[in-house]
Amino acid sequence: MQFQIDATSHHKTRACTIKTAHSTIQTPVFMPVGTQGTVKTLDANDMLELGAKIILGNTYHLYLRPGSKIVKKMGGLHGFSKFPNSFLTDSGGFQAFSLSKNTKQHEDGIMFKSHIDGSKHFFTPQSVLDTQYDLGSDIMMILDDLVALPNTDERIEKSIQRTTKWAQEAITYHKAQQEKGIGVDQNIFAIIQGGTSKKFRQMSAEQLCSLEDYDGFAIGGLSVGEPNVDMYKTVEWTTDFMPKDKPRYLMGVGTPEDLIENIERGVDMFDCVMPTRNARNGTLFTTFGRVNIRKAEFKEDSQPIDPACDCYTCKNFSRAYLNHLYKAGEMTFFRLASMHNIHYYLTLMSKAREAILADNWIEFKEDFYKKREK
Amino acid sequence: MQFQIDATSHHKTRACTIKTAHSTIQTPVFMPVGTQGTVKTLDANDMLELGAKIILGNTYHLYLRPGSKIVKKMGGLHGFSKFPNSFLTDSGGFQAFSLSKNTKQHEDGIMFKSHIDGSKHFFTPQSVLDTQYDLGSDIMMILDDLVALPNTDERIEKSIQRTTKWAQEAITYHKAQQEKGIGVDQNIFAIIQGGTSKKFRQMSAEQLCSLEDYDGFAIGGLSVGEPNVDMYKTVEWTTDFMPKDKPRYLMGVGTPEDLIENIERGVDMFDCVMPTRNARNGTLFTTFGRVNIRKAEFKEDSQPIDPACDCYTCKNFSRAYLNHLYKAGEMTFFRLASMHNIHYYLTLMSKAREAILADNWIEFKEDFYKKREK
Numbered sequence: 001m002q003f004q005i006d007a008t009s010h011h012k013t014r015a016c017t018i019k020t021a022h023s024t025i026q027t028p029v030f031m032p033v034g035t036q037g038t039v040k041t042l043d044a045n046d047m048l049e050l051g052a053k054i055i056l057g058n059t060y061h062l063y064l065r066p067g068s069k070i071v072k073k074m075g076g077l078h079g080f081s082k083f084p085n086s087f088l089t090d091s092g093g094f095q096a097f098s099l100s101k102n103t104k105q106h107e108d109g110i111m112f113k114s115h116i117d118g119s120k121h122f123f124t125p126q127s128v129l130d131t132q133y134d135l136g137s138d139i140m141m142i143l144d145d146l147v148a149l150p151n152t153d154e155r156i157e158k159s160i161q162r163t164t165k166w167a168q169e170a171i172t173y174h175k176a177q178q179e180k181g182i183g184v185d186q187n188i189f190a191i192i193q194g195g196t197s198k199k200f201r202q203m204s205a206e207q208l209c210s211l212e213d214y215d216g217f218a219i220g221g222l223s224v225g226e227p228n229v230d231m232y233k234t235v236e237w238t239t240d241f242m243p244k245d246k247p248r249y250l251m252g253v254g255t256p257e258d259l260i261e262n263i264e265r266g267v268d269m270f271d272c273v274m275p276t277r278n279a280r281n282g283t284l285f286t287t288f289g290r291v292n293i294r295k296a297e298f299k300e301d302s303q304p305i306d307p308a309c310d311c312y313t314c315k316n317f318s319r320a321y322l323n324h325l326y327k328a329g330e331m332t333f334f335r336l337a338s339m340h341n342i343h344y345y346l347t348l349m350s351k352a353r354e355a356i357l358a359d360n361w362i363e364f365k366e367d368f369y370k371k372r373e374k
Numbered sequence: 375m376q377f378q379i380d381a382t383s384h385h386k387t388r389a390c391t392i393k394t395a396h397s398t399i400q401t402p403v404f405m406p407v408g409t410q411g412t413v414k415t416l417d418a419n420d421m422l423e424l425g426a427k428i429i430l431g432n433t434y435h436l437y438l439r440p441g442s443k444i445v446k447k448m449g450g451l452h453g454f455s456k457f458p459n460s461f462l463t464d465s466g467g468f469q470a471f472s473l474s475k476n477t478k479q480h481e482d483g484i485m486f487k488s489h490i491d492g493s494k495h496f497f498t499p500q501s502v503l504d505t506q507y508d509l510g511s512d513i514m515m516i517l518d519d520l521v522a523l524p525n526t527d528e529r530i531e532k533s534i535q536r537t538t539k540w541a542q543e544a545i546t547y548h549k550a551q552q553e554k555g556i557g558v559d560q561n562i563f564a565i566i567q568g569g570t571s572k573k574f575r576q577m578s579a580e581q582l583c584s585l586e587d588y589d590g591f592a593i594g595g596l597s598v599g600e601p602n603v604d605m606y607k608t609v610e611w612t613t614d615f616m617p618k619d620k621p622r623y624l625m626g627v628g629t630p631e632d633l634i635e636n637i638e639r640g641v642d643m644f645d646c647v648m649p650t651r652n653a654r655n656g657t658l659f660t661t662f663g664r665v666n667i668r669k670a671e672f673k674e675d676s677q678p679i680d681p682a683c684d685c686y687t688c689k690n691f692s693r694a695y696l697n698h699l700y701k702a703g704e705m706t707f708f709r710l711a712s713m714h715n716i717h718y719y720l721t722l723m724s725k726a727r728e729a730i731l732a733d734n735w736i737e738f739k740e741d742f743y744k745k746r747e748k
Contacts, residue, residue: 042706299444
């Protein structure tokens with residue numbers, strides 16, 4: 001993976017370029033979520049038309065169904081889904097923790113039952129990499145030890161230590177595998193934990209970031225219900241302890257506002273189900289804030305969702321038609337809404353990048369908030 | 375509406391051209407069903423890419439939601455959905471009869487309760503045309519008096535008489551409206567009833583087809599559970615009493631085999647939910663018969679659904695990927711499957727037309743069945 005900083009602007013904002021074996025990714029970047037090998041309601045060509053250079057796949061889901069061996073046989077995620085640009089895959093640990101009942105964290109991994117058929121599985125720092133080698137993702141996330149928050153300092157410290165231990169095992173394993181010719185084009189990111197405590201975030205960041213073979217670092221365990229201000233503070237503290245010369249990825253975040261605030265705090269990469277999940281409940285993102293297309297006021301509105309938007313949906317269809325399709329329960333709606341929302345997120349990121357390149361961040365951010373006040 | 379017969383071949387097969395204000399339709403033609411103003415899972419541009427020259431909208435659904443007045447304000451079905459080619463709309467009578475509880479047929483119309491909110495409505499031969507003027511469809515179907523089958527001869531005869539009476543009222547009303555400048559570019563088809571009885575079909579066809587101002591005639595009341603052989607016989611009898619110089623439309627039919635058999639019996643136009651509904655349960659149509667993509671044998675199959683097919687889905691995605699998307703419940707599947715199935719139906723019709731133009735029907739039909747035996 002090649003990484004370079006193209007420009008910096010106000011505070012910790014930065015515009016970078018990441019080159020993987022499959023695409024050149026310009027940051028700040030939002031990665032649409034394709035949990036089961038497709039971004040919901042869309043396909044690989046839709047993602048290309050939307051300009052996505054990287055999407056996310058969920059290891060937990062793909063491991064269970066169709067099974068990573070099948071994905072490997074079909075040419076990995078790229079061959080299977082036909083999306084030719086980059087994939088990032090998570091470790092599966094978060095879903096094993098959140099979707100499964102009877103999850104047990106051991107010193108050497110996570111035991112869980114499949115949410116599909118109840119079968120028992122064990123994820124280790126090594127096994128989740130094996131799965132991701134099969135998936136062929138460009139960026140692999142390592143297994144981390146998650147804790148429910150709030151929790152005792154003791155348990156949080158334990159989680160940080162275990163995450164570091166697993167990270168050491170993972171990078172050792174990965175280097176050994178690469179020497180055998182496995183995962184040679186695949187990159188590996190570690191995940192900083194530590195809740196919303198400055199002390200713990202510093203501890204986790206310092207431990208992990210000293211592992212120099214990692215290609216990038218992520219901030220995990222945020223956007224899990226804490227107040228926004230706590231998330232922003234935590235990112236502010238954490239990025240100070242992350243190396244400048246590697247990508248910084250804030251996992252599972254967030255709203256358009258969250259993205260802007262965290263770019264300012266030095267984050268390069270984001271992923272979130274928000275644009276696609278909200279599309280499916282009729283909430284559309286625009287330059288002037290969120291639009292609930294279900295509202296009766298749109299029944300006879302011949303305008304596009306956002307007159308300033310040049311996405312496929314806005315270029316072709318009216319609010320009235322979308323309001324009708326939503327109310328009528330037509331799947332066509334979910335697709336059109338997902339395209340609009342992903343286009344909004346990707347466009348927001350490319351405008352943020354332009355502002356950083358032009359050293360124009362403060363004006364950009366002011367304008368972003370001003371338009372939403374109307 | 376302009377109509378011409380371009381060629382005839384074996385038995386009653388014929389290839390015709392129908393010109394409406396919105397498109398030139400070459401027959402035999404299959405009209406994909408867009409009940410609520412969109413073909414399920416797809417949009418107007420998808421239908422254009424698939425080459426559809428005409429799609430069907432359901433008056434009952436659109437009358438209730440979003441309401442035909444709203445559709446009219448948005449530029450009719452063409453402006454609302456952005457599909458620029460032709461629309462055919464049914465009268466709404468069939469759905470009022472089948473979807474609604476407490477339906478009552480009166481001498482002058484059908485009283486029913488909305489399946490959405492239970493509100494009461496009354497469809498008359500005139501009111502369903504008013505609704506279709508608002509929808510702006512290119513071909514409007516008139517209200518007919520439906521009877522559940524089997525039924526007494528007395529009730530069937532009553533239905534035929536009432537259908538004829540309503541047809542007389544409808545055409546009188548339509549001509550009067552057209553003189554006032556309403557529905558000038560819209561065409562009107564009557565619907566022949568009579569169950570599977572030769573006597574009754576002849577009676578209905580003779581009565582209706584003597585109404586010379588109709589632009590075309592449909593055969594209704596078939597494909598409602600009767601054996602295929604009865605459907606084919608009934609069509610055979612009925613088309614003999616239908617004028618040669620006007621389009622013949624067999625409503626709600628059917629399987630690929632049904633289309634082939636009824637083209638041979640002189641039918642020009644078809645519609646059916648089969649390609650879209652079957653797509654949604656994982657049944658895909660191919661030159662070699664139906665494929666159930668849910669089957670485990672496709673889990674690792676890298677071939678397209680039909681190697682002989684050049685649809686978007688077959689050009690891009692494997693059976694393995696589609697099998698996975700179906701099992702994972704991804705909406706993306708329903709779209710890809712719908713595109714394939716509609717492409718299959720439209721391609722089958724254009725190949726049937728080619729065979730008629732080349733006076734090659736018997737070979738075409740033999741080949742159609744032979745490929746399916748394998």
